[in-house]
Amino acid sequence: MTLRNWFFNWMIEEGKRRLWAIALSCLVFFFSLPVVAVFLSGTEYNPEFRKIRFTEDIVALLSYDNGWMIFIMMVLAVVLGITGYAYLNSRKKVDFYHSIPIKRGKLFSVTYVVGVLIVAIPYLVCLLFSVLIGWLGGADGRTILGVALTGWAYQMLSFLIVYTTSIICVMLTGNTIVALLGFGVINGFFPLLLNLLDAYAYTWWKTFWNFQPMTGWVTRTSPIAFYIAGSVEDITIGRICSRLAVSVVLILIAAFLHKKRPSEAAGKAMAFYPSQPVIRIPLTIVSAMSGLIFFHTLGHGFGWSMFGLLTGGMICHCVIEIIYHFDFKKLFSHKIQLAVSLAVAFLGFSLFRWDILGYDSWIPKEEKLESVAVYASDVDQWMDYGVLVNTENSGEQEVSEYIWNWVSEDAYLLEHMELEQKNLALELAKTWIEQEKSWAKEDGPQERVYVEYRLTDGRKVHRCYQIPKRKMSQVFAGIYQDNGYKTGRYPVLSMKPENVEEVRVKTLDQEAYLSDMQSQDTDMSVVLEAYQRDLMLATLQDFNQIPLGEIKFLDHTRVAAEKEERSNYSYQEFYPVYPSFTNTLKSLEDRGIDLEQWNEREIKYISLYGLYDFEGTYQEIDSEWIPEIKDVLLYNDYVRYTNYYYEDMELQADVCWVDKKGKERIDSYYVIPGETADRLQESIQKENENK
DSSP states (O other): OHHHHHHHHHHHHHHHHTHHHHHHHHHHHHHHTHHHHHHHHTSOOOGGGHHHHHHHHHHHHHSTTOHHHHHHHHHHHHHHHHHHTGGGGOHHHHHHHHHSSSOHHHHHHHHHHHHHHHHHHHHHHHHHHHHHHHHHTTOOHHHHHHHHHHHHHHHHHHHHHHHHHHHHHHHHBSSHHHHHHHHHHHHHHHHHHHHHHHHHHHHHOTTOOOSOTTGGGHHHHOHHHHHHHHHTSOOOHHHHHHHHHHHHHHHHHHHHHHHHOOGGGTTSSBSOTTHHHHHHHHHHHHHHHHHHHHHHHTTOHHHHHHHHHHHHHHHHHHHHHHHHHTOGGGTTOOHHHHHHHHHHHHHHHHHHHSOTTOSTTOOOOGGGEEEEEEEESSSSTTOOOEEEEEEEOOSSSOOEEEEEEEOOHHHHHHHHOOOSOTHHHHHHHHHHHHHHHHHHTOOSOEEEEEEEEEETTSOEEEEEEEEEHHHHHHHSHHHHHOHHHHHHHOGGGGOOGGGOOEEEEEOSSOEEEGGGSOOSOOOHHHHHHHHHHHHHHOOTGGGGSOOOEEEEEEOHHHHHHHHOTTOOOTTSOOEEEOTTOHHHHHHHHTTTOOHHHHTOOEEEEEEEEOSTTOTTOOEEOOGGGHHHHGGGEEEGGGGGGOSSOTTTOOOEEEEEEEOTTSOEEEEEEEEOSSHHHHHHHHHHHHHHHHO
């Protein structure tokens, strides 16, 4: 009973000492929760859906992922953590508190608990008050109460991490300003280091895939980043346990430091002398490496990089020494530690600059390779990846709407691709290692080939090999022919024939659905199977042909989306149809669509752009060239279906032709590189010289 009375009595005294913090907390939560809830209750909604919309807004206000509340909680955590133990930085106050007949552990506990209650109680009260306002305003009371209590518990658990971290900063220092700087160091050092290593790897490792293998650890190395990351994800038992475990560990560290903190540390920069080099040396190393990469990016060579290393490291070391000692005369104290820090920074630079660890030359052994995914940056870039979903519009009326949610190329391919012949990826890597030096000297565009090695021990290793584009047809041809590559690259190959309800075909000026064609054979699955066979047999060179048209295969959901006026789906998932796709062309012809006939058109004239001495204007060519040049004209919208013409196509053309209805139209084309294009350039240049 005596112990309990003492604890609560001291809590009351501590509360009196921190009345300003209690008032601040109450005001902040009052204006952030109940006031906003009242404002929302007065908002005009569509009467038919008012309850749903109002409940959604109240839930967003009370939820754990409310961005404003996250910001408030982090600020209060820092303020209460540092001010709660600020007496430790005053020698008079330390003498007074330590003269009280209370053990340090109990003193720490009371101050800690009061700081938590200053946030927890006003937060909970204002939440419940907001729930009441929302319920009276017509929101679903049970729903918002559950969200509010869940949000409060999760926010408080996350609050403890930042709050205790700020207390640890006070225990390690003897000055409030230095404690704030220390809090910044604890939260920013590892994220800075990880991003710095990522930048070094991206700069000097030739096969580094910018897949954020290092920066992905940022949320695990910074209390603030850890707090924010947890708020943008769903609450799970694992995340709750991880936050609880981290909080317990931090509390034990803070209590231990409080117990060991010497009274004479008040007023000093650092409370523990051994902590000085532990903090100074890593900061100096990171600053030196930051200075190096900064001057390297300016492009002034190795000498300036070393200048950046020296200046970054020395400035950081000197500033920290001044802070430690509050004396400019201590500017160059601990010169040996400075030299060691600079040496370590140079060693870190060397690991990346000269690839001492052999990152670029690493290739997994085939017996340790479970599977592999490979794709190139400019091959099949026309592909669309995504999920078609049916949602509800949030406007005046609830209307069914189809939305195409894009999926990134990396995410889709790494999930679906698995080469049947794993050795193809190893052969590509070996070829790159053997040819890298000679390839790097070649002029012309380079193409990136991305590889994910999935090892038998569960690890996933990423590499990126740069290969001259003119070598790609040779190096990548085998991989492209692999069935695993194609099934992972083209979603249409995974489509089941029985799911096809419609086929849509397009050319430059014509479009048709197979169901609208006057044909006795209406089996759509036959067309899909034909296209799948052609696509599986297609070579890399086939995709340099001029497409005859585009085709799309629609299941039940996609048919509904095509007919929906509010859908944004109609531009995705087309596939090219090439002259070599004989199975597809035959199946379409049997159903009334002759793509070769669709591509026959009467050309009136062709104007070229891109030749020398054109001075930015189009020049009409002689009509005698039309029969020959029309076979090498690539429609502008079909350029994306070609793999190797992007860098080489210099000749642009405006083609005036007559459509099936007798109307003239002008479209943009490219003249594909080759013998015809070269002779055409020579002819027009000679003609211009003779004028």
